[in-house]
Amino acid sequence: MQITHNETAHGFCDFDIVNAGSIYRVTVSDTIKNGDMFNVFYANGSKGAGFWKGKAGCPTDQIMALRQSIENCEVFKQESIDSENFFLALVDHHQSCSCTIPTPASSKQDFTLIGVDLESADFQRDNGRYLVYKTPCKKCNEDTIFAHAFCPSSSTGEEHLKSLATRHHREAINWDSITTSTR
Ligand SMILES: [Zn+2]
Incomplete structure (x- = not known):
């Protein structure tokens, strides 16, 4: 999985995601806390949620935690079967x-x-x-x-x-x- 930070706007950090099945983009609040939801976007145009498994604060400093949070999404797990x-x-x-x-x-x-x-x-x-x-x-x-x-x-x-x-x-x-x- 490759994660690229695009921009941070209106309090959300926007990431491009490659090689994560149909997940191609996530947006995460720049003040997110452990257990909070973030937005997950799928190739078919639909949108879902993941749960943050990192420390409180900006996700751009916590790319490992972002990766783990994406891998923990139900869609990612189902697609990896x-x-x-x-x-x-x-x-x-x-x-x-x-x-x-x-x-x-x-x-x-x-x-x-x-x-x-x-x-x-x-x-x-x-x-x-x-x-x-x-x-x-x-x-x-x-x-x-x-x-x-x-x-x-x-x-x-x-x-x-x-x-x-x-x-x-x-x-x-x-x-x-x-x-x-x-x-
Ligand atoms: Zn035999």
Whole structure:
């Protein structure tokens, strides 16, 4: 995350933020105190709030505290979730093959879709999201789990994600029969 101080006007310090997902700007009172709110601006035009985790006073002298306060914003935390977590949760539940190098089935019919990562669909991700498939391992015939990325990290919105997932899966998805969130 790069933080650049733009200006201080009308009692607010204005910062440009780069590499913090959809957060691109924050404005913080120059007399802020620990626990006070500050303004957070998102790429989609909406605005939210963060909570100050620094000392009282001007935030331009406390860039580390500003960074921590931004990292503690709900949007930042949700956007930092990795689809890897979703995949690993399904591996925990469904994988019974314990081969060092599982050998997936070779035909598409042997792959069963068991999950699509729609978790926190309103938020961007650090990386893309996964479709997760189950297939019998050719060596042991037990189930092994594979992930396939289906959208770029900037994709958001449940309906949009569902349509991208369907396009990658190449057939209709029965959403009620699969896992879409591990929470
Ligand atoms: Zn196996």
